[in-house]
Amino acid sequence: MSTDEDRERLAAQLVALPVRELVDVLRRVLPHFTEDRYGLRTTLTLAAVTDYEDEPGLDMELVAWPDRDYYDGGLGIDQGLWENGRCARCDVEVTSNAKRAFCPYCGSGCALT
Numbered sequence: 001m002s003t004d005e006d007r008e009r010l011a012a013q014l015v016a017l018p019v020r021e022l023v024d025v026l027r028r029v030l031p032h033f034t035e036d037r038y039g040l041r042t043t044l045t046l047a048a049v050t051d052y053e054d055e056p057g058l059d060m061e062l063v064a065w066p067d068r069d070y071y072d073g074g075l076g077i078d079q080g081l082w083e084n085g086r087c088a089r090c091d092v093e094v095t096s097n098a099k100r101a102f103c104p105y106c107g108s109g110c111a112l113t
């Protein structure tokens with residue numbers, strides 16, 4: 001069990017990271033909270049949510065994990081979450097800093113532009 005101070009210290013470390021490094025940390029953490037029950041699979045993911053002023057509702061994209069093998073162990077270009085696409089398997093919008101990434105829900109490769 002952690003204290004408030006422990007969690008605050010961890011949060012301060014995470015806030016200091018560039019977004020692609022934060023995503024890489026969460027890639028290692030969030031899948032551990034996946035639950036399979038009664039035939040349903042629920043997993044925690046990171047999402048980017050945008051409110052376009054001239055459109056109703058919110059636009060939501062799951063943040064895809066960069067394909068580290070494709071980037072020789074790196075995380076892809078450090079540009080923020082500017083690449084967009086769709087997971088062909090889940091039929092969900094995804095975003096990433098990288099053009100080659102994996103869907104955070106099903107793990108399928110996604111080609112983003």
Ligand SMILES: [Zn+2]
Pocket residue numbers: 087088089090091103104105106107108
């Ligand atoms: Zn998917």
